[in-house]
Amino acid sequence: MELFDRLKQIIDETEDDVQKAEGGNKAAGTRVRKAMQEVKAAAQEIRKQILEIGKGGS
Known part of the structure; x- marks a missing residue:
């Protein structure tokens, strides 16, 4: 499922910023x-897609 892959990608890309935000970096937050x-x-x-399935x- 393409959307699920996109969801995982967003989480992976955000991991570093989460660490920075925890350290007090406002821009990362x-x-x-x-x-x-x-x-x-x-x-x-x-x-929505799962409900349709x-x-x-479709």
């Missing part, structure tokens, strides 16, 4: 928050 918005959107799309759709 901003990047993490933006990435989490992307994670939320990707997760919602995955959920469960309904027998």
Whole structure:
């Protein structure tokens, strides 16, 4: 599933910024928050696709 791969990619790319944000880097914190918005959107799309599969759709 392409969206699931994208979700994993976002998480992997954000790992360094999470560490920096924990150390007090405000810019890294901003990047993490933006990435989490992307994670939320990707997760919602995955959920929609799974529901469609469960309904027998595409």
